[in-house]
Amino acid sequence: MSAADNSTKTADQTLLPLHRVSFGESGPPQPTTLPDGSPAWLVTRHRDVQQVLSDARFGRAQLYGPDAPPVSDVPNLVNNPDLVFNQDGPDHLRLRRTFRRAFTPRAVARWRPWIAAMVERCLDELARCEPPVDVVAAFTLPLPIAVISELMGLDAQAQGRLRHWTAYAFSDGSHDPDEVTAALEEFAAFAAELIAERRRDPGDDLVSSLLRSADTEGGIPEAQLVSLVCGLAVGGHDSTMTMLGNCLLYLLGERPETWPVLGSDEKAAELAAERLLHLIPLGDDRGSTRHASEDVEVGGVIIPAGSVVVADCGTANRDPAVFPGRPFDELFSPLAGANLAFGAGPHYCMGAWLARLELQLALHRLAARFPELRLAEPAQGVEWRLGATSRSPLRLAVTW
Known part of the structure; x- marks a missing residue:
């Protein structure tokens, strides 16, 4: 559920599975160039990377200042200045407190029984299919959409529109700008109406909880609430769907010997899920961009005030000084250091607990119910879902 910015796209590796994309060697901060030709560190x-993501002198809001160059040529939700991810200081803290009150690890733990029941219902549907089956259409997409829809109290019509809105909300710049603008306006209108409905008739859903928290916090502009609801709706399912598809491609295609372990041992599935989150990026944009408000020393190098800084979480998650050995060797062992898949510091992904829980339960129960699950087509021929800042199989045929 983290918001990845699309200003740091790497060289085209879109035919490679994400667990096979190449990463550079970690080293001291160095000058680089962004895709638009502008300089960065x-x-x-x-x-x-931990320092940059945790130090308040490296912020997001100044990337969208009046004198800053445009972050993207095409508008999208990720680069909306009202998004909580793009706020700093008191504005950011107010928004995070609003979200945190309704979305705590304790709250997510209370959701575990009904999320587990939802996983089982999706697996029941899958079991009624005649193999081979597209596991994306049958499981990895409907499960996270069902979970976030239940949390937010969305009706069937809104659920049907979520994938459409997500494609434009997380556009990588390949869409027509007018189409993106129209889709985002429609999405914002939906979120504004949903907020109005919950104010008139509050319930136990997450949107009502957010509004109660916002009233307690006070001073939150309506545009920021709309962006918060939009980000929750699309981010709340896209990251989980992406991770599930990419994990299944890796596990079934390259590590089939681990599949029975995932189904028989829930703790092993939890450890593997964390490892896979750590090693498989959501997409080809591995950098999280920040702006230096003053001169800051990072790793023995002075990064000047006003610099754009790209914190490469993908390479950092493979830093041999923290994670020795071959990255995927110890799939069922705890990580030796902090996982930066969800970021770090004040902009740490607020939905990380939910994403972890869904991935753990989905992998464990899928392997338990379908111990002989395997790919029905060669992994090399997978067709990719493109056009967004995240990437995963568009279809993935499996059999059992």
Whole structure:
């Protein structure tokens, strides 16, 4: 559920599975160039990336200041200045407190029984299919949409529109700008009406909880609430769907010997899910961009005030100083250091607990119910879902 920015797209590797994309070596901060030709600093070592993401002197809001160059040529939700991810200081803290009150790890733990029941219902539907089956259409997409829809109290019509809105909300710039603008306006209108409905008739859903928290916090502009609801709706399912599809491609295509372990041992599935989150990026944009408000020393290098800084979480998650050995060798062992898949510091992904829970339960129960699950087509021929900042199989045929 984290918001990845699309200003740091790597060289085209879109035919490769994401667990096979190449990463550079981690090292001291060094000058780099963004896709638009503007200068930036690249930070790759684990401790340096943690510093940049945790230090308030490296912010997001100034990337959208009046004198800043445009972050993207095409509008999208990720680069909306009202999004909580793009706020800093008091504005950001108010929004995060609003979200945190309604979305705590304790609250997510209370959701576990009905999320587990939802996983089982999706698996029941899958079991009624005649193999081979597209596991994306039958499981990895409907499960996270059902979970976020239940949390937010969305009706069937809204559920049907979520994938359409997500394609434009997380556009990588390949869509027509007018189409993106029209889709985002429609999405914002939906969110504004949903907020109005929950104010008139509040319930136990997450949107009502957010509004109660916002009233307690006070001073939150309506545009920021609309962006918060939009981000929750699309981010709340896209990341989980993406991770599930990419994990299944890796596990069934390259590590089939691990599949029975995932189904028989829930703790092993939890450890594997964390490892896979750590090693498989959501998409080809591995950098999270920040703006230096003053001169800051990072890893022995002075990054000047006003610099754009790219914190490369993908490379940092492979830093041999923190994670020795071959990355995928110890799939069922705890990580040796902090997982930066969800970021770090004040902009740490607020939906990380839910994403982890869904991935753990989905992998464990899918392997338990379908111990002989396997790919029905060669992994090399997978067709990719493109056009967004995340990437995963568009279809993935499986059999059992």
